[in-house]
Amino acid sequence: MTRGWSASGAGGIVYAVVVGSAATLDPSLIDECGQWTVSGGHTSGSVAFVAAPAIDGAATVGLTTSTRTVVEGGTETHSHADTFTAYLGDYVAFITVVSDPGSPNPPLGQDFAADLLVTTVSALRG
Numbered sequence: 001m002t003r004g005w006s007a008s009g010a011g012g013i014v015y016a017v018v019v020g021s022a023a024t025l026d027p028s029l030i031d032e033c034g035q036w037t038v039s040g041g042h043t044s045g046s047v048a049f050v051a052a053p054a055i056d057g058a059a060t061v062g063l064t065t066s067t068r069t070v071v072e073g074g075t076e077t078h079s080h081a082d083t084f085t086a087y088l089g090d091y092v093a094f095i096t097v098v099s100d101p102g103s104p105n106p107p108l109g110q111d112f113a114a115d116l117l118v119t120t121v122s123a124l125r126g
Contacts, residue, residue, distance in 0.1 A: 001091075008100075011108035015096045016120055025059040025087045043069040052084050053114040055121050059087040062114065077101045082110045084117040093120050 001020040006013065035048040045067035052062035065081045079101045085094040095117045099107035 010103065010105040011097075011112070012100050012103070013098045014108070014113075014116070015098075016094075016116065018091055018093045018120065018124055020090060021092045022090065023087060023092050025061055025085075027059075030061065042071060043067055050082070050110060053118050055086050055118060057088070058121060060117070061085050062110070064110065080107065082113045084114050086117055086121050088121065088124070091124065093117065093124060095120060 002017070003019075004015065004017040006015045008014070030049055033049075035046065037044065037046045039045070045065055047063055047065045050062040050064045052060035054060065061084070063083045063085075065083070067079045069077045069079075071077065080099040081096055083094060083096040085092060095113045097108050097110075097113040097116075
């Protein structure tokens, strides 16, 4: 089973996905890979672990990502995303909230993404 939902509005773009999977979280990766950078073409970014919401019976992890793209003439575009994932035994659920780099509105924050993960897991469990 895979189910997904997405929406966009003044605060950004939201993705919610639940997939049937027996994947597990390897806690050693959090210690070994607490922060890293990526780059390709005109874009570079950083990724770091952040505190994830506690959910009974689930391993959870949070990631925050910031990217910078330099386009012609040196103009920079900055984007930000927060992703929270819950490993639930037979399912994996994740929420990603991406800020709209050109929006004059305040972005949805990490709390929004974390709270939506808790709500999603609660709905999945019934």
